[in-house]
Amino acid sequence: MPDEPSKNIDWEAALEQHRPWLRKVLRCRIGDSHEVDDLFQEIALAICRQSNRESSVLPTDPQKVAPWLYRLAVRQSINFHRRAGRKSAAQPMADLDSYDANVEPLDWMLAEEERGAMRNALKKLRSQDREILTLKYTENWNYRQLAQRMGVKERTVEYRLMRARQNLRNLLSAGAHQMVEAKPK
Amino acid sequence: MSFDPIYLQRLVDGELDRDETREMLEMAEAQPALWREMAGAFVESQLWETGFQKLELGIEPETNKTIRPAPKRFLPPVNRIRWLVMAAGLMVALTAGLLIGRFFDSATSIAGPRITDSTNDGLLAAHKAAADEAPALAKNSDPGRTLVNYRPDYRLELEDANGNPVFDTEVPLYDLATAKQAGYQMDRQPSLPPKFVENVGKRGYWLDQNVNYVSGRLDDGRMFVVPVRTINLVRGQ
Numbered sequence: 001m002p003d004e005p006s007k008n009i010d011w012e013a014a015l016e017q018h019r020p021w022l023r024k025v026l027r028c029r030i031g032d033s034h035e036v037d038d039l040f041q042e043i044a045l046a047i048c049r050q051s052n053r054e055s056s057v058l059p060t061d062p063q064k065v066a067p068w069l070y071r072l073a074v075r076q077s078i079n080f081h082r083r084a085g086r087k088s089a090a091q092p093m094a095d096l097d098s099y100d101a102n103v104e105p106l107d108w109m110l111a112e113e114e115r116g117a118m119r120n121a122l123k124k125l126r127s128q129d130r131e132i133l134t135l136k137y138t139e140n141w142n143y144r145q146l147a148q149r150m151g152v153k154e155r156t157v158e159y160r161l162m163r164a165r166q167n168l169r170n171l172l173s174a175g176a177h178q179m180v181e182a183k184p185k
Numbered sequence: 186m187s188f189d190p191i192y193l194q195r196l197v198d199g200e201l202d203r204d205e206t207r208e209m210l211e212m213a214e215a216q217p218a219l220w221r222e223m224a225g226a227f228v229e230s231q232l233w234e235t236g237f238q239k240l241e242l243g244i245e246p247e248t249n250k251t252i253r254p255a256p257k258r259f260l261p262p263v264n265r266i267r268w269l270v271m272a273a274g275l276m277v278a279l280t281a282g283l284l285i286g287r288f289f290d291s292a293t294s295i296a297g298p299r300i301t302d303s304t305n306d307g308l309l310a311a312h313k314a315a316a317d318e319a320p321a322l323a324k325n326s327d328p329g330r331t332l333v334n335y336r337p338d339y340r341l342e343l344e345d346a347n348g349n350p351v352f353d354t355e356v357p358l359y360d361l362a363t364a365k366q367a368g369y370q371m372d373r374q375p376s377l378p379p380k381f382v383e384n385v386g387k388r389g390y391w392l393d394q395n396v397n398y399v400s401g402r403l404d405d406g407r408m409f410v411v412p413v414r415t416i417n418l419v420r421g422q
Contacts, residue, residue, distance in 0.1 A: 142200065158195070
């Protein structure tokens with residue numbers, strides 16, 4: 001039986017509170033920042049629709065708000081890919097036009113190469129792997145915090161992190177081998 | 186011999202308790218090769234964290250551009266047209282509101298006594314009575330339509346500051362149902378008619394269309410989101 005819509009949860013505030021990391025999740029799964037904005041609006045609309053229904057599926061427990069929003073974001077991103085006919089390849093990270101005149105050109109080039117290797121590897125990484133690593137490294141959450149947001153057990157987070165790191169390691173390693181082979185002798 | 190990858194990951198992520206950490210350090214002390222493995226894991230984690238944070242700086246552009254200050258300098262012709270379009274739109278909306286308001290007022294006041302034995306008859310009677318009361322709307326009346334579906338037809342004509350028509354065309358305004366019947370993609374792009382857009386393109390303009398969502402809360406606690414569409418005429422390709 002679905003929960004009754006909670007009058008205690010301020011959904012507007014909840015959306016604002018969880019907006020930064022939810023945007024990262026969408027960004028990891030969708031790529032385009034404008035589409036992320038659209039999808040985030042659709043999440044807000046979905047909440048509005050649910051809150052106006054008599055038999056709402058909105059959670060009543062504040063602890064379940066984050067995992068519910070996470071599932072909603074994942075569902076919206078899946079629907080997005082369906083609508084797009086699975087043609088849109090996610091582009092996880094934008095290219096940085098990051099040349100800083102105060103940095104030595106060589107240092108900048110090396111740093112850019114490093115970032116480029118990471119970007120290329122992330123493009124090839126599965127979206128789920130990209131997502132959990134992004135949340136881990138940019139939000140600095142521990143396993144418990146990640147599990148609370150994603151609505152899974154800590155052991156699951158641990159396993160997913162290990163798998164994601166292994167996949168990223170393999171991709172970075174493969175990229176390094178390609179660079180070595182491509183160098184003129 | 187090497188560490189269990191799960192334990193190594195927990196160590197790097199700071200998820201081991203004190204006893205488990207001591208146990209791992211003792212293992213590394215007994216087998217110096219494990220120190221290298223441990224150091225490598227820490228360095229890798231540190232590099233990745235830095236890498237993700239640097240890349241992440243480029244992925245979070247703030248795109249909430251809901252407020253655009255009006256230009257204070259001389260308005261170019263395109264801006265004049267835009268203001269005219271907005272003014273015309275407001276006029277149409279105001280007129281529509283007044284007419285529909287009058288229509289519903291007259292319908293409700295007359296429909297009551299005429300409702301006979303079924304709801305549809307009542308609605309039809311109200312519709313006809315309202316058409317008698319409001320001749321301006323009567324030409325758009327269709328006996329087969331109910332009050333709920335009733336929409337008068339409006340057209341928006343663009344004029345420049347001198348009153349001359351812009352683009353020699355009228356812009357029909359559609360309600361959602363009509364536009365869907367006409368095949369326009371109303372779900373995501375409640376758009377201008379393709380012919381109009383084509384004419385605009387031929388004249389060297391393009392339409393910059395954006396939808397922003399304004400959210401709010403009603404007195405009874407319900408949230409609402411209103412899509413606000415902005416269309417700017419921009420010169421050039």
